[in-house]
Amino acid sequence: MLNYDVKTVEKKWQDKWEESGVFHAKQDFSLPKYYCLVEFPYPSGQGLHVGHPRSNTALDIVARKKRLQGYNVLYPMGWDAFGLPTENYAIKNHIHPEKVTKENIARFKQQLKSLGFSFDWSREVNTTDPDYYKWTQWIFLQLFNKGLAYKKEMSVNWCTSCKCVRANEEVVSGVCERCGSEVVHKVKSQWMLKITQYAQRLIDDLDELDYIERVKIQQKNWIGCSKGAEVDFTSTAGEIITVYTTRPDTLFGATYMVVSPEHPYIEKWADRLTNIDEIREYQQAASRKSDFERTEVNKDKTGVEIKGVSAINPVNGMKIPIFISDYVLVSYGTGAIMAVPGHDTRDWEFAKKFNLPIIEVVSGGDIEKEAFTDCDTGVMVNSGFLSGLSVEEAKVEILKWLIEKGKGHEKVNYKLRDWVFSRQRYWGEPIPIVICDKCGFVPLPETELPLVLPQVESYEPTDNGESPLAQITQWVNTTCPHCGAPAKRETDIMPQWAGSSWYFLRYCDPHNENALASKEALEYWTPVDWYNGGMEHTTLHLLYSRFWHKFLYDIGVVPTGEPYLKRTSHGMILGANGEKMSKSRGNVINPDDIVKDYGADTMRLYEMFIGDFEKAAPWNSSSIKGCRRFLDRVWALQDMVGEGSGYSPKLENEFHRTIKKVTEDIDNLKSNTAIAAMMSLLNKIYEVGTVTLGELNTLTILLNPFAPHMTEELWEVMGFGGTVTDQSWPEYDDGKCREDTIEIVAQINGKVRSRLNVSADIETGEAIALAKADEKIASALKGKRIIKELYVKGKLVNIVVKPQ
């Protein structure tokens, strides 16, 4: 047996794969296709993380198996290369981000290649390539033309450290998702994308998709659909104040009203208000608070009564006071609520604090102690024509009444906000818009795309909130494409999520100069059959790209309404101490070291064997050895080849069972048990002591998706002819997965007392008779009364007894 030199052998096959282009997806659209996708990485300066191979290997196994099963597989890779870390690194070291990106990509690529992934490198994409972002800009123009991209003066999340706007999805508990610094509110004119217009479809269409449940739930919660009603109150000043409520049934219990501090009526009423100074003070205090502070004061409600104007409840004409309080958000609903302290916890707290009346309108709780919010059990009381009804009935009746009187209507609201799409930085796609004094926002003609990012002296963001691009006057100053007058370019850039919102489409036809991809290519390859990626992208990349895809579908660019048929998510790989891997914790594992010490095959195998793919798992350096040992034992089989060509009688069933198990487990993302099954099979072969050529042939193909280098080398050494990639995936025969005789368990009162070898198709009566004839069972039955006898096919006999 030749010594297995990991380094040379792995390099040898990686080079061969690259030369032969064996993993390039074929342009033959008549073949059955399979599109496997993993999230393309951000090429950071840190290099590959052990988390990347977990996702990449899992789908590499799927891709390699699908190819062996005869599919035309597309398994591409590329670079999501715009972004802040590169830009910050460039600022610090005075290197152009383009250069940094290039270097980082080179390193990432070399690392990915060293792991033997079967990516189609001929389709590599890079979001920072003008040939690529030309189409990102093109999509933006389509959004603009359809009115889905608009510029608006509004309060946005401003990261004090990045000096840049952040989307709602990028703010995590009041701080910047990227750098952890404080996020404050700032009023700025921003480009926005109308993702809210797609809110309902983004929820509804999830039902048809094969996404893991927690992804669906998280997206639904984020979009946050709620069904209720808008109700018109009248103010004593004459205006109509519309409130949004999910409980119109409790309208009779509304004892006051609360509007958000930013509500426009306050200014309107300013002259009439006797305590305007107090109100102004409260407004100012609220505006100074960051999101973080607002959530911190969550517990204690504050507010000020508006003296001089009150509201009139439309259902009973009752005059009720109006308050301003920051627990009512200007951005949700109408910015005003009717307060029903008897049946809403927040209103109850507020009413207690300000000593406001609490009226019970749904019986069943004790509203002296707490708000009664249950909708299922209560009965309406003190509610005029609603009294006596259930909550559900009351909701129907009050809506009828509101519509009849013209005082309100049904209304659906979403928590989802429009997507803040501008960033005041350098390293991103320029927004292809010209601002003309006469014509307003004018889209750049498509023929002028790509609008290339200009060279600048300094990438440093400015404190006044302007993009570094604003300083390049020769770029900024242009002429209006519409009227020809002098005009200025938009200087904000797109967020990092722009390029990744459609990259999977470009892979279908990456070099197309006339379209983001050809109709035929999109028709054939999309939708993506299986997409794996991190949970952290559920409300960011995944939601954004579904939105863009739906838009592209609506304008006839793509053939399907959803981009991904199936979405799975890998668990994090933790440090050996069970904590998240991080430089500061000193528990980072570098994939390069593992490849160097054990080889890519072992690395791949270990990451698949580590545990349930969807769960987090701690790294265990000594466990890796077991995977290497397994591969060495398979390699050593070449010296154990004995007589015969097919499966030996002793191992035939075992082989059929293992093929079945591995085949099914790969499709179910259960590589851990697939590997365990192959280890078991190998142990059985070692028990037998010899292996036939046929057995070795099958095992080599079966193991190939997991350990592609070693299996190719073994295939060559054995002289099987060709390469494993030319072979077909092994078949199994269901009938041969079963043994003729099986061992069943004989129980008394559910406790195992004996074991029997019986024919697999034994009948109930016969099985029970055999069990009773068993020595141990017979003696245990002595002096007992038999109550019940059961036989579970292929599993066990259970005899239930009682003392005589």
Next chain:
RNA sequence: GCGGGUAUGGCGGAAUUGGCAGACGCGCCAGAUUUAGGAUCUGGUGGUAACUCCGUGCAGGUUCAAGUCCUGUUACCCGCACCA
């Protein structure tokens, strides 16, 4: 607070519809081989002195039979967080 998830040996983890708990791997123990170490091979390995005993976070329940189903409860993890 709301939504989702997890809990099984010394460790990572297995266990279609309820049907032999602990597959597979690590670690550990013993033996073989080796000058030694390492590597490799063989056997053993939930607890218990032992059992026909006990054992899947905890307390109950359903069942011939429960890691799996039901009720309650604890701890931890993730997401959202004044969304009316």
